[in-house]
Amino acid sequence: MSAAVALRAAVLAQLRAIAGVQRVADGAGAKAAMPHVTLRDIAATDWGTKDRAGREARVGVTVRDDHQLPARIEGIAGAVEAALLALPRDLPGWRIVTVVPVRCAVLGDGTARWAAMVDVRVRMLEQED
Template sequence: MRAGVLARLRMVGGINGVWEGAGVSAAAPFVVLGDVAASDWGTKDAVGRELRVAVTVRDRGDSPARVETLAGEVEAAVAALPRELDGWRVASVVLLRSSVVASGKGAWAAMVDHRVRVLAG
């Protein structure tokens, strides 16, 4: 699933890279794929997972305008995940949260979190 999300995020234009985890020292704007937490979402006859996918867009500038635009593109990229991914069938993708915060002088962060429900198949 991470590979599928990473592939979609790398299609977002106007960023200087997509990274996994924290500690990135890339030039802004860039995207970080954070935790992908999984819990059971199976049925009697099918293995399933509910995934929480956390993505952060980091930028620098006088206003949050660019990071807001990029956050919208990240949201659309995750929502457009292929319905078949490496042995899993995507049942639904739902935006849980999208927020923009100042993270220092001239620094902005947009958090975009999705719930992705998948069934083995």
Template sequence: MSAHIELQAALVAAIASDPVLSDTLTRVFDAPPIRAARPYALVEDAVLTDWSTKDMAGREGRVAVTLFDLGERPVRAQQLAGSTEEAVLAMPAQLGGGWRIISLMLIRSRLVREGEGRWAATSEFRIRMLREG
């Protein structure tokens, strides 16, 4: 399968299987939902570029995960963002389809107020992958 599909599925699985996040989030989406109850997570589509070697296919990219929450203050949104970052950084290196994570790091995170009592916390990661076999 493609690097996009394998990465997206691994990210959704990592977030959905985290004990803190699974108890709190209503759902983890891999595409913007039409309707969703907060708090929920959205794994955005990765922007990948070629990172191949002489004999292996490779991809380098950026991927963002956004948590949407409600609350007078952003305390829970901040905690959920921290749990999300930990879950993503602890993902298994083997993605499937022959793709393996070589490096994964948090690039930046941001919390914004979307309106009265509505928060969005975005964490952006850089990932480098090689396809084995």
């Protein structure tokens, strides 16, 4: 299984376990009751060693909410970040070495519509047989 496929499955499982989220979507175009979470693209680059394949991946999640105040989306964004940081270290064919937060930002448009962007960097190595 490719690193991106294994990582995507693990991330979606973690996100679906977050309480209070109406829907978790894999990719753009989510139309759901608020608040909802969308897993954006996973961008992976080489992070291998001389004798093992490795990947460094950027995982991005967007949270959308229409609550009057930002407190609810801030709580959900914190839960999303915690879920990503708690990814299981053993994935099919891969071992996660590190998960590091890159960004957690809440943005409002002035009409009680909020978006939070949560991004982490994941470094992983192919498991030896």
